[in-house]
Amino acid sequence: MxxxxxxxxxxxxxxxxxxxxxxxxxxxxxxxxxxxxxxxxxxxxxxxxxxxxxxxxxxxxxxxxxxxxxxxxxxxxxxxxxxxVHKPRITRLGAIVLFILMCVVLIGIFINSKPIVGEYISTGEDYQSIKVLGKILLNEYMVPFEFASILLLVAMIGAVLLSKKEKITK
Amino acid sequence: MDSTFIIEKSVVILVVFAFTMLMAMYSTWAERKVAAYLQDRVGPNRAGWGGLLQPLADGLKLFSKEEFEPNTPNRFLFFTGPAIAMSTALITSAVIPWGDRFHLFGRDILLQATDIDVAMLYIFGVLSIGVYGIMIGGWASNNKFSLIGAIRAASQMVSYEVAMGLSIIALLMMTGTLSLREISAQQAGMNWNVFYQPLSFLIFLICAFAETNRTPFDLAECETELIGGYHTEYSSMKMGFYLFAEYANMFISSTILAVLFFGGYNYPGMSWVVEHWGVNIANVFGIGALFIKLCGFIFFYMWVRWTIPRFRYDQLMHLGWRILIPLSIFNIIITGIVLLRVEIMAYLGF
The missing domain is CATH 1.20.120.1200 (NADH-ubiquinone/plastoquinone oxidoreductase chain 6, subunit NuoJ)
Incomplete structure (x- = not known):
């Protein structure tokens, strides 16, 4: 080993x-x-x-x-x-069934997934480097990246607004 | 991986570890001497010449004291707290470049435990883990005052981590790398980053004070309000570990300040020394230069501690969230404009 x-x-x-x-x-x-x-x-x-x-x-x-x-x-x-809190029996049963379904989905994903590491090594790209990562994020995946940042910004502003609620109503 | 590589790295790691311990030990002595000087006293002068053996005597005292344990249901976590604090204080030194390459026995020896690509992020990662040592210790003490002290210290560290991370982004935009080794190498001669990023340096310095829980930000150890802070219930060497970790943190953060902003191992005339006296002698001077710079920062920490009184807690949070964070975002914008000035001018048609 x-x-x-x-x-x-x-x-x-x-x-x-x-x-x-x-x-x-x-x-x-x-x-x-x-x-x-x-x-x-x-x-x-x-x-x-x-x-x-x-x-x-x-x-x-x-x-x-x-x-x-x-x-x-x-x-x-x-x-x-x-x-x-004592949970009713139907909730527990539902949790178990959902867990098994989740496992089936995950196993399906893992069986069908292809390891991409070999592909990266064969192209000779240094895929650990931050420079490569940054270029890929801001060139190929720029739109999803910007959407994610807007989402995070909105969540942050929302959190600040929630904590300031008392002052606004005064 | 050949065995010489492993031996070389082990020696570097051991030397750095021993040096960190020694510096943390003698920082306690220096702190008392500086305090005495600033308050017109003599300071420790009984053990050894000028009190130089005082840290050893203190260590011996801490080891031989009675080990008291509070009545806590979480004995294991109570022991884990100081261990986490100490180990996180020590592992940060792995990515710091202590000097350039030595050329000995026909091979290049790098004075750095590891040169990873994400060194700066590694330091922030370790910093954020360091909070656990305080929180777990304070909670496992089973004492309200310890818990309040721990929560104060942790929330302060979490808040100032944000400003610290943002302040360093402006510097990273300029250097274009996260590796501390490359950042040091870029500052050869007198191209120190502090001249290009003074605002970033100021914010980073203030945040470093807050991260190491030093005065004026040592709210976690407010004796009048909290008895002793998160380590109230600790005694003997377990408390010694917390205090020791604080001094080790101070040493490491001084080194990071010196490496990031004050040129690291570079000194004026280094290329002349390399040319005339060889690489190895130039490197010995380089290590000396880094040592002088970091001692300057350690002295600055102590100087501030005995000069400025402690802030109130709301003032601390106000400074962190409402002043330092907007200031560092402003700094990022200014740096971006200056870096892209040619493109912006071309776009505007000049």
Missing amino acids: SIILILFCVLSFITLATAFLTIYSRNPIHSAIYLVICFFSIAGHYLLLNAQFLAIVHVIVYSGAIMILMLFTIMLMNLNNRND
């Missing part, structure tokens, strides 16, 4: 185990911390695929920003971990 394969097995084990523990643990803060570890191991998978930029941006955005805000919310709300 090569080192890459061993690393992949270890990382996959950590990803799946922490993802499972995220939904299994009773304390919401422990759940959040397991999720952070899960995100880190996913960043490790990106590094195994030689995608440095994606790995680091994943760490900054998911672990560094989103999960920290999540932890803030949980810590400040001081959720009572004993206060579980």
Whole structure:
């Protein structure tokens, strides 16, 4: 077994185990911390695929920003971990069926997907470099890129507006 | 991957690690000496000449103190907090170029643990992880004051990360690369970035103060309001780790300031020295130049600490969100116009 394969097995084990523990643990803060570890191991998978930029941006955005805000919310709300809402049986059944359907879709995607890494290597393009990535984003995919940025801007302005609501009504 | 490469990198990493530890240790001594000088006192002078053995004595004291544990249900997380704080403080140094290439034993030795393409983003990534050390430690202490201190520190760090990232974008537009090695190399001679991007440097400096939780932004350690901040419940070497991590962070951020804005290992007349005395001697001077620059920044940190009083919390947030962020966006626009001036003039028909 090569080192890459061993690393992949270890990382996959950590990803799946922490993802499972995220939904299994009773304390919401422990759940959040397991999720952070899960995100880190996913960043490790990106590094195994030689995608440095994606790995680091994943760490900054998911672990560094989103999960920290999540932890803030949980810590400040001081959720009572004993206060579980009992869900009716039909909801649980529905969740299981939906999960299985989701798995079928995902397996279908993975079976039909073609690994694009080999193609990039054969063209001799340095696909890890930020320069190449930036040129592709702003030439070939410029319209979706700009749409995504407008979407993010609108979401940000909306969040600011929501937090300012009290002052406007005065 | 050949074994000499691994040995070479291991030596570089070990030396950098030892040097960071040594600098963090002696920063505590320097801080007390600077404070004493500014307040017209003598400062530590009992252990060793001029108190030079004081950090060792402090370390010994911290190690031999009783290890107290609060009654917390999260013992593991309580131990993890200082560990995260310390390791994130140390791993940032991996991407810093400490000098140019040495030419020894017939091979080029790079004084840098790793030269990745996304070095600047790596530093921001590590910075954002550093918040976890404080938050987890403060929460696991099972103490309201620790929790409030941790939330204060973390929200301050998250807010100033935004302004810091935006301020650095203007610099990156100019350099066109994220690699710290290339940024250093571009500043050869006296082409230091601080002359081209003074506003970016100012914003970055203020944010660096806030990120390292130093005065005037040390709201997390407001004794009058919060007892001791997020490390109230910590004792012995666990508290020592938090304080040590703060000094290591200060050292690393001084180095990053020197590398990004003050030319890194470059000094005036470097090309002359390379020509006449060889690459290796020029590099030794280069390391010395970087060391002097970063010591200057560390002194500046201490100078500010004993000069400016602490801000109020709303003033801190006001400065971060309403002044620094618009200012750095303005800086980005100005830099963009200056970079594209030829195209803009051509478009307008001049």
